[in-house]
Amino acid sequence: AFGGSSTAVIFEAILNKSPEPPARLNPALLPRLEEVITKCLEKDKDLRYQGAAELRADLKRMRRDTTSSESPARPAASPGHPRRRTSAWVIAAMVLAAFGGWWLLPSRAPDGPTEPPRTRPFTSDGGLKERPRLSPDGEMVAYEWTGPDDDTPQIYVKAVNPRARAVRLTDSSRRRGHPVWSPDGRQVAFLGSTGEGVAIYTAPWPGGQERKVIDLTGPRVVFGADLVPAFSWSPDGAWLAFGETTSDAEPVRIMRVSLDNGQKEQITFPLPNTQGDFYPAYSPDGELLAFARTAVGTNGGWDVWVQAADGTGEAWRVTNASFGRLSDVAWTPDSREILATTYGLTIHRVSASGGDPVPILGVGSGYPSVQGSRLVYLKVSRPSWDIWR
Numbered sequence: 575a576f577g578g579s580s581t582a583v584i585f586e587a588i589l590n591k592s593p594e595p596p597a598r599l600n601p602a603l604l605p606r607l608e609e610v611i612t613k614c615l616e617k618d619k620d621l622r623y624q625g626a627a628e629l630r631a632d633l634k635r636m637r638r639d640t641t642s643s644e645s646p647a648r649p650a651a652s653p654g655h656p657r658r659r660t661s662a663w664v665i666a667a668m669v670l671a672a673f674g675g676w677w678l679l680p681s682r683a684p685d686g687p688t689e690p691p692r693t694r695p696f697t698s699d700g701g702l703k704e705r706p707r708l709s710p711d712g713e714m715v716a717y718e719w720t721g722p723d724d725d726t727p728q729i730y731v732k733a734v735n736p737r738a739r740a741v742r743l744t745d746s747s748r749r750r751g752h753p754v755w756s757p758d759g760r761q762v763a764f765l766g767s768t769g770e771g772v773a774i775y776t777a778p779w780p781g782g783q784e785r786k787v788i789d790l791t792g793p794r795v796v797f798g799a800d801l802v803p804a805f806s807w808s809p810d811g812a813w814l815a816f817g818e819t820t821s822d823a824e825p826v827r828i829m830r831v832s833l834d835n836g837q838k839e840q841i842t843f844p845l846p847n848t849q850g851d852f853y854p855a856y857s858p859d860g861e862l863l864a865f866a867r868t869a870v871g872t873n874g875g876w877d878v879w880v881q882a883a884d885g886t887g888e889a890w891r892v893t894n895a896s897f898g899r900l901s902d903v904a905w906t907p908d909s910r911e912i913l914a915t916t917y918g919l920t921i922h923r924v925s926a927s928g929g930d931p932v933p934i935l936g937v938g939s940g941y942p943s944v945q946g947s948r949l950v951y952l953k954v955s956r957p958s959w960d961i962w963r
Contacts, residue, residue: 575615592617606636693937696950697732697740704952705752705804705941708734709759712945714779716743716753716762729753729764731779734948743777744784750775752804757811763787765805774805774814774831788831788838790818804853804902808883809860815841817852825850828865830885841885844868853901856883857909862926864892864912866900876900878914880926892928902941915940919954 576587593615596608610632616622623629696715697703704727706717712734719730719740726749732740744750748767755762759779766775768789777784805816813830828842828851842865844850849868856863863883869875876897881889898917905912906923913923914931919939922931939954 589617604636604640606640610636696734699740702727706943706950706952707753707755708943708945708948708950709755710757710945711759712948714759715943715950716755718751718753727751729762729777731762741780743779743781746784754805754807754814755779756807757809763805763807763814774816787814787833788836790816791820806854806856806863808856809858815854815856815863817850817854819850825868827851828854828863839885841883842867842881842889851879853903853914855903855905855912857905857926858907859909862909864903864905864926866903866914867891869896876917878903878912878924878931880912890928892926893924893931895931904942904944906944907946913942913944915942921951 575593576584576591578584578587596611597603597605610629613621613623614629623632696706697717699721701722701724702720704718706715708715714731714733716729716731718727720727721730721740721742726747728746729743729750730740731743732738743753743762744764744766746766748769750764750766752765753762754764756776761776762779763774763776766773766784766786771789771791773789774787775784776787805814807814808830812834813832815828815830817826818829819826825844825846825848827840827844829838830841831838841863842851842854844867852866852868854863854865861883862880863885864878864880866876867879867889869877876899877895878892878900879889880892881887892912895916900914900916902915903912904914905926910926911923912926913921913934916922916931916933921934921937921940921942923934924931937949937951937953939952941952943950
C-alpha cells in the first residue's frame with residue numbers, strides 16, 4: 575500500500591498517510607472490491623473489518639452479485655494494534671533492541687558496512703529477554719522472555735511489524751530457552767528443564783503441544799545462566815547439533831541427533847584439558863558447521879572453528895584472536911561469513927575461510943541472528959527504575 579526510500583518513510587506513511595485509491599492503480603477494479611480494500615486499510619480500527627468472518631461475508635456477497643468469473647483480489651493486510659499495558663514499575667535488565675533490519679550484509683571481505691546500519695527497537699515491554707532468532711523467511715522473531723506474567727523464562731514469537739504483539743509459544747512451570755527455528759519455519763526447537771536435567775523439545779508454530787526430542791546427559795551451566803548446549807537445526811531438517819559432556823572432567827563436544835530415529839553421533843573432537851566446543855551453527859548451505867572452541871586451560875583462548883557438517887575431515891581455525899570469551903555463533907546468508915559475540919559484548923564478523931575479526935559498529939551486544947538483509951540482536955541496557963502515579 576505504501577512505498578518509500580527507507581523504512582522510516584514507509585512506517586510514517588503507514589501511520590499517518592492515506593493510501594492511493596486502488597482504482598487509480600488498476601482502473602479495471604470492481605468498485606465494490608475497492609470498497610473492501612479501502613475498508614481493510616482504514617486507519618481507524620473501529621471502521622475496519624472487526625473480524626475475518628465479516629470480511630469473508632462481503633467477499634462472498636460480492637462474488638455472488640457479480641457475473642465476473644474472476645476471483646476477488648486479496649485485500650491488503652492492515653497493521654495490527656499493540657495491546658497497551660501499564661505497570662506500576664518496570665525493571666528492564668536487558669532489552670531486545672535491534673532490529674537492525676534492512677542492514678545489507680555485503681558479499682565481500684568483512685571490512686565493515688559502507689554506511690552505519692539502520693537500527694530500530696524491536697521490543698520495549700520490559701522484563702528480561704535473550705537469544706532472539708529470526709525465522710527462515712525473516713518475518714518472525716522467536717526469543718526467550720521472562721515477562722510480567724512469567725515466573726520462569728518462556729519462548730515468545732513476535733512478527734517483524736512495529737505494531738505486532740508477542741505471542742507466547744510455551745507454557746511451562748520450568749525454564750524454556752534457546753529457541754531455534756526449523757528450516758521450514760513450522761516448528762521451534764528449544765531447551766527445557768525437566769526437573770532432573772535438560773532436554774531438547776520442539777513445538778509447532780503458531781502453537782501446539784511441545785514434544786521432547788532427547789534428554790541431554792551432563793549439561794553444564796557456564797557464564798551464569800547460559801545453559802550448555804546452545805544448538806542448531808541443519809538446513810535439511812534432519813539433524814539438531816548441540817554441545818554435550820558426560821562429566822565435568824570431560825570437555826564439551828558437539829553432537830548431533832537425528833529427528834527421524836533419535837540416533838546420536840559425535841561430530842567434533844575437542845582437545846583434552848580444555849572446556850571444549852560450544853555454540854554450533856550450521857551454514858545456510860548445509861555444508862559446514864561453525865562453533866566456538868577453547869584452548870588448553872580453563873580461562874580464555876576462545877576462537878571460531880569450522881569443519882564439515884557431518885564431522886568428517888579436520889576442523890580449521892577461523893580466528894586467531896584467543897578471545898577471553900566467544901559465544902553465539904551465526905552465519906551470513908551466503909555462507910561466506912561468520913558472526914560471533916566476543917568478550918565485552920561486541921558482535922564481530924569474520925570470513926569463513928579465516929582472517930581478522932571485525933567488530934560491527936553501531937550495534938551490540940550479542941546473540942546475532944541473520945536472515946536476508948535483517949539482523950536481530952540483544953542490547954544490554956541499564957536497569958530502569960521509575961516512579962509512577
